[in-house]
Amino acid sequence: xxxxxxxxxxxxxxxxxxxxxxxxxxxxxxxxxxxxxxxxxxxxxxxxxxxxxxxxxxxxxxxxxxxxxxxxxxxxxxxxxxxxxxxxxxxxxxxxxxxxxxxxxxxxxxxxxxxxxxxxxxxxxxxxxxxxxxxxxxxxxxxxxxxxxxxxxxxxxxxxxxxxxxxxxxxxxxxxxxxxxxxxxxxxxxxxxxxxxxxxxxxxxxxxxxxxxxxxxxxxxxxxxxxxxxxxxxxxxxxxxxxxxxxxxxxxxxxxxxxxxxxxxxxxxxxxxxxxxxxxxxxxxxxxxxxxxxxxxxxxxxxxxxxxxxxxxxxxxxxxxxxxxxxxxxxxxxxxxxxxxxxxxxxxxxxxxxxxxxxxxxxx
Amino acid sequence: xxxxxxxxxxxxxxxxxxxxxxxxxxxxxxxxxxxxxxxxxxxxxxxxxxxxxxxxxxxxxxxxxxxxxxxxxxxxxxxxxxxxxxxxxxxxxxxxxxxxxxxxxxxxxxxxxxxxxxxxxxxxxxxxxxx
Numbered sequence: 001x002x003x004x005x006x007x008x009x010x011x012x013x014x015x016x017x018x019x020x021x022x023x024x025x026x027x028x029x030x031x032x033x034x035x036x037x038x039x040x041x042x043x044x045x046x047x048x049x050x051x052x053x054x055x056x057x058x059x060x061x062x063x064x065x066x067x068x069x070x071x072x073x074x075x076x077x078x079x080x081x082x083x084x085x086x087x088x089x090x091x092x093x094x095x096x097x098x099x100x101x102x103x104x105x106x107x108x109x110x111x112x113x114x115x116x117x118x119x120x121x122x123x124x125x126x127x128x129x130x131x132x133x134x135x136x137x138x139x140x141x142x143x144x145x146x147x148x149x150x151x152x153x154x155x156x157x158x159x160x161x162x163x164x165x166x167x168x169x170x171x172x173x174x175x176x177x178x179x180x181x182x183x184x185x186x187x188x189x190x191x192x193x194x195x196x197x198x199x200x201x202x203x204x205x206x207x208x209x210x211x212x213x214x215x216x217x218x219x220x221x222x223x224x225x226x227x228x229x230x231x232x233x234x235x236x237x238x239x240x241x242x243x244x245x246x247x248x249x250x251x252x253x254x255x256x257x258x259x260x261x262x263x264x265x266x267x268x269x270x271x272x273x274x275x276x277x278x279x280x281x282x283x284x285x286x287x288x289x290x291x292x293x294x295x296x297x298x299x300x301x302x303x304x305x306x307x308x309x310x311x312x313x314x315x316x317x318x319x320x321x322x323x324x325x326x327x328x329x330x331x332x333x334x335x336x337x338x339x340x341x342x343x344x345x346x347x348x349x350x351x352x353x354x355x356x357x358x359x360x361x362x363x364x
Numbered sequence: 365x366x367x368x369x370x371x372x373x374x375x376x377x378x379x380x381x382x383x384x385x386x387x388x389x390x391x392x393x394x395x396x397x398x399x400x401x402x403x404x405x406x407x408x409x410x411x412x413x414x415x416x417x418x419x420x421x422x423x424x425x426x427x428x429x430x431x432x433x434x435x436x437x438x439x440x441x442x443x444x445x446x447x448x449x450x451x452x453x454x455x456x457x458x459x460x461x462x463x464x465x466x467x468x469x470x471x472x473x474x475x476x477x478x479x480x481x482x483x484x485x486x487x488x489x490x491x492x493x494x495x
Contacts, residue, residue, distance in 0.1 A: 225429075295428070316405040
C-alpha cells in the first residue's frame with residue numbers, strides 16, 4: 001500500500017497524475033511538466049515534499065555527534081536557523097545520503113533527509129548514536145511545502161500572512177522559526193530549483209489550508225517531473241543517480257561540501273577521502289549539453305579522448321530548449337565528447353554547471 | 365479515461381489511422397499513448413516518399429520521460445509528414461487525433477486497413493493493459 005502525504009486530496013483536486021515514489025503516491029505532474037517548470041522559473045510554483053524525512057536531534061552530545069557523522073562541519077552553523085548542506089558518508093568515503101541540517105538552538109539540530117533512503121539513514125544514524133547522549137526524533141507530524149520562483153516569497157507572505165513575517169528578513173540558506181511551539185512552523189530560504197523561495201515545515205493538519213491559500217495567491221502546483229528538470233538545470237545532485245554508496249563526494253562534484261579543516265575533526269569517511277585526495281580523484285562530475293535533437297538520459301555511455309564515462313542524470317532542459325546532463329567522466333575530459341543514444345553517437349559539449357539560474361541560462 | 369474516437373482504426377502499438385476520402389490514411393499516436401509518455405520534446409518524422417512495411421519503425425516520439433518508436437500501421441508510401449511538430453511537439457499531447465497527426469501514407473493494399481483494430485477492440489486493449 002502506497003503512503004499518502006497530508007496533501008493527497010489536494011493533488012487529486014488539482015488533477016495530478018499520481019505515481020509511486022519511494023512508496024508514496026506522489027504527483028508527477030498536474031497536466032504539463034514543461035508548463036510547471038516554466039511556472040517556477042518565471043513566477044511561483046509549489047511542491048509537496050512531505051514525503052521527505054525530518055529528524056530532530058537533541059541532547060548534550062548533539063554537536064560532537066554531528067561533527068563525526070557528517071562530512072560538512074556543523075561548527076559552521078552555530079546560529080539559530082542557519083542551514084548546511086552535507087553528505088553523510090560510510091567508512092569507504094561513499095555517500096549514504098545528502099541532506100540539509102539546521103541549527104535550531106543549543107543542542108538541537110534538525111536534519112532533512114531523502115524519502116528513498118529513510119530506512120537506511122535511520123538505521124545508520126541510530127547505529128552511530130549508540131552510546132552517545134543524543135535523542136533522534138522523526139517529525140512525521142510535520143508536512144513540508146516548497147514554494148519556489150521569483151515571486152514565491154511575496155506570494156507566500158500574501159497567502160500565509162503575518163505568522164511568517166519573520167521569514168522576510170531571511171538571508172539565503174537560513175530559516176525562521178515562526179510557530180508558537182518551536183520547530184512547528186519552520187520556514188527556510190532554501191530550495192531545490194535554483195530559484196529563490198521557501199521550504200516550509202508545518203503541522204500536517206494545517207498543510208491543506210496552507211496549500212489552498214497558496215493556490216489562491218497564485219502559486220501553481222508543480223510535480224516531481226518538473227522538480228527533476230529544475231534541479232538538473234540548477235546543477236543540484238540527486239542521490240541515487242549522481243552519487244551513491246560507491247561514489248565519494250569528490251567524484252560527485254561535492255568536494256565543496258566536505259570540511260577538511262579543522263584537521264583535528266575526524267568524521268566517518270575522512271581517512272578514505274584523504275587517500276583519494278592525495279592521488280586526486282580519477283573521475284569528476286561534469287555538465288553536458290547536447291547541441292542537436294535528442295535527450296540525454298541516465299546510464300548512456302559517454303566517449304571522450306581520455307576514456308569513457310557515463311551520464312548520471314539527463315533530461316530535456318525547458319529553459320535552454322536542449323538536452324542537458326550530469327556525467328561522471330575521466331578527470332581530464334574537456335570540451336567535447338560523444339554520447340551513445342539509441343545506437344548512434346551524438347556530439348555533446350562538456351560544460352561547467354549550473355545550466356540555468358534565476359530564470360535564465362548561464363552555461364559557459 | 366482516454367479518448368478513443370469511434371471512427372478511427374488502431375494498432376496494438378497505439379497508433380491511430382484515419383481513412384481519408386481520397387483513400388490515403390492519416391496516422392498519429394493515441395491519447396492513451398501521449399498520456400503515458402508525457403510532454404513531447406522532439407518528434408523524428410518519417411521520410412516523405414519512403415516506403416514502409418506494416419510494423420516497421422518509421423518515426424520516433426521523444427518525451428521528457430522516454431523515446432518511443434512509432435510503427436507503420438500498414439504497408440505503403442509516406443506522402444506527407446507534419447512539419448509543424450518540429451517547432452511544436454506538444455501538439456501531439458494537446459491534440460493527438462487532430463493537429464497532432466504525424467504522417468500520411470498511400471496504402472499498398474486497402475485490405476490491410478480493415479484488419480486493424482476498431483475503437484471497441486482498442487478500448488479493451490488499453491483497459492487490459494492498465495492491470
